[in-house]
Amino acid sequence: MTDDDIAHALRYRGPGRLLVCHIGPHAAAALRGAGLGPDTEVIDLGGPATHAVEEAVGHVALVADSTADLRAAAALVGDLPSAADVTVVVRAAAPHFGPPCPVPPGLGRWVGVIDARVRRLPGGGWSCALSFTDPMEVSEVVAAVARGMLGGRRGAAVRPAESGADTGTGVRTRSGTGATGPSWASLGRPGALTGGEVPPRLSVEDVPAVDERVVNPVGFTRVSKSRVGRLVSRGGRWVVEVGRSVRWRVPEDGAVTDVAVARLRDLRCVEVEWGRHSGPLAAVRAVAGLAAAGIPLVSGSVPRWADCLGPELTRIITSVDGATLADAQLREEHSIRLRRAALRSHGSYARWRRSVSGVLAEPVVSVVLCTRRPEMVAFALRQVARQRGVEVEVVLALHGFGPDAPGVRAALAAFRATGRDLVVWECDPATVFGSVLNGAIARASGPLVAKMDDDDWYGPDHLADLVLARRYSGADLVGSLASFVYLEALDLTVRLPGPTECAFRRVAGGTLLTDRRALEEVGGFRAVPTSEDSRLLADLRRLGAHVHRGHGCNYVLRRKAAGHTWGVGSGYFLHHGSGGRLPGWRPSALLEPAPSDVPETRSAQPWSVPGAPGLDRPESAARPLTAGAAP
Known part of the structure; x- marks a missing residue:
């Protein structure tokens, strides 16, 4: 401009x-x-x-x-x-x-x-x-x-940390706002860490918070160019170099903006070169912001003066090298791990929660599970029980059978033994599926409602990542792309392409998460036997609601030969699976499956494995996930 x-x-x-x-x-x-x-x-x-x-x-x-x-x-x-x-x-x-x-x-x-x-x-x-x-x-x-x-949801939102808010050591997020200590602009200047006015050791809480509504993973692309950026100090000023040109000059205070993130999206990764100097400290804030945006960062050993990144973020950026990220799947998984760690440590919402409660508290997520199949109850409840990072309750709708069906009581007891809340509702088999979902939602108590299917696989961070995406996107409803589809009859995994981390009209029906107000405004699910998910999305769009589609690495859609409300066969997924196909059950490594939940298959390995040459690599080169009996 x-x-x-x-x-x-x-x-x-x-x-x-x-x-x-x-x-x-x-x-x-x-x-x-x-x-x-x-x-x-x-x-x-x-x-x-x-x-x-x-x-x-x-x-x-x-x-x-x-x-x-x-x-x-x-x-x-x-x-x-x-x-x-x-x-x-x-x-x-x-x-x-x-x-x-x-x-x-x-x-x-x-x-x-x-x-x-x-x-x-x-x-x-x-x-x-x-x-x-x-x-x-x-x-x-x-x-x-x-x-x-x-954009954003209708109604009040949590106010982000003010730009001049004191971080607790006299260090302020913007210079000259009345603090007695140094500003982050001064900490970003050459030689700042040698002065006596700077605290000798800064903590995570001293780094200015990232405003996740503007610096976030939205806009991340799975496909990247082969170019690699380097975050280096030139004459005391941090810059991101690509080849011989400077792509971004880091401000003295290290603040990352949406414009800076957009300039770096096409890079395979950014290598952080800390060097032998002791600063300037602006690099810490820049790395935290880029990680929160999902920019794939790699680094050698992190110096002690950068400990305020936090141990988890430090561990992740030093866990891989740039060559590994040539694989698009491994690059995406690394980006997801980075953004989780950065937003939970450095995000403004996480800081606010810790300041008022002393812990990272989250709203309760009510999971509605509706099933006609007694044999799938234990499997479905295990998928919910393994969720971490969120407080969960389950409303289980038994559609046409009761708890005396074979294996059901044992499954209910095993779930209650985890200490999580469980509401069981028996509904008439003649009730259409949309009405069953509405009945389950009416019995839920949490402010957020998530729909999970009884036969699909979910990673342990599935709900936590959806809650995180809801926060940084400001969307009324969030969900995932069904990136991985397991065709059980063929023992084949197909990868479906599609944009993620963006506003989109469709998300996988087994991954919906929204709040009660959105459901009340739209009147809940339509009273229909099938297509209730797509009808809900269409109704929300007519109200002007914002739907966000996140990554699909926490989810595997199971496709059996029969028994699905969505009546398409394996041929549909084979036709649309231009993202690739591999023999066996091949989820993302982020799924972290329990041994008892892995199906009988010729190959139970991650879709991509560090060090493997590519999708046509021999199966013996892959690291097994787990192997076990069919659920």
Whole structure:
């Protein structure tokens, strides 16, 4: 975006005094060349604490370098004077973010709006100009524009950590916000770690939190180019180099934005070269942010001064090398492990939960399991019992049989022995499947509801990853791609292609997770015997709901010869399985199956194995997962 773009965005400003606020490392330089005129006051939202503006202003403009900076500004503009004309300029944004069309707060608070204009600026940025009959609070307008650009569920959301929030050691996330200790901008300068003002050892909690609504895995692509980036220090400044060119210059405070992440998405991986120096510490924050976005990072030994990454994140980035990530499946699995560790340690929501409760607490997920097959009850309950990282209750709908059916009572007792809540409901066999699901949901108590099928395999992080995706995507409903399909009659695993970590109209029916409010607004599942999942997704879309499709590495769809409500045969999956096919039962390594749940098969190995030459490798080169009896 050029200086002329900012002048273009403000050309329709009305009479009166102009107050321009800017945030981001390059916004100030852009403003200097915009020719704003003498009757203008400029405020740096990321700089030293500013005095309140005493005089009235006719027009307030906010210039943000990126969507991430726009989100940060929402917590910093509360002291600005109200204005009847407000313009928001976002100089650059990741491709998956929409235009900054504001979402009004409702309740008649914006009845005075008289003009609203959203423009794509010539340099690729966006501007949103709003005019009101009476002055409006700037913070409310900025929040409405940010919400429109990012999307999200209807209703209140957890407020992210404020940009100036103290981390507990005097270190603040932005420079000059009144803290007595150093800022992260100063910690990012050459030689910062040799000064006496810096705490000798920083913890994970001292690293500024990642705002996962803008820096997250959305936009991750399974297929990458062969190019590898290197995060290195050049003259005391961290940069990501690709070949001989600089792809990204890391800000002094190490902050990662959605724009920076988008520039690195096509790389196979980024190698972190810590070097022999003792800083600058900006690399720690940059690595945490890139990992939260799912950028595949690899590293040698991590120096002691970077211990504030956290032990789990440190272990993962040092566990593989760049050559291993030439395999697309291994690259995706590594990205998933990184994002889990980074978001749970460095995400703003995780920090907030720890600050109010002392532990990483999560809302209860009510799993609804509906089955017509007594022989599958034990298997299905084991898939739920192995879930970790979330608190789970199960509502089990026995569709046409009771607990006295063979093996059912033993399965119920085994599940209750795990200490998890279980509600058992016997329903009439004549009830259509959609109504059975609604009856199970009515008996659930958790704020989140997940649907799991009785014959599919689920990894232990299946629910936790869906909860995480719901948080960073802001979606009303999340689910997974059915990447892996096991054709039982053929003893063959087929991989279905498709985009993930994106807004999408379809997700696998056995992976749905949403909240009660969304289900109530849409009226629940349709009272139909089949296609209840696709009908629910269509109904939600008609209400304007956001559906997010996450990765498929926690899930294997089982396809038997008969007995499915979705009436397609093996030929359908063979036709659409352009992602490859392998003999035997071949899930992602993230599935981590229990031995008792692996089917009788000629080969029970991960889809990809480190060190193997490729999909046509001999089976003896693969590491066995487990082998056991059929469920």
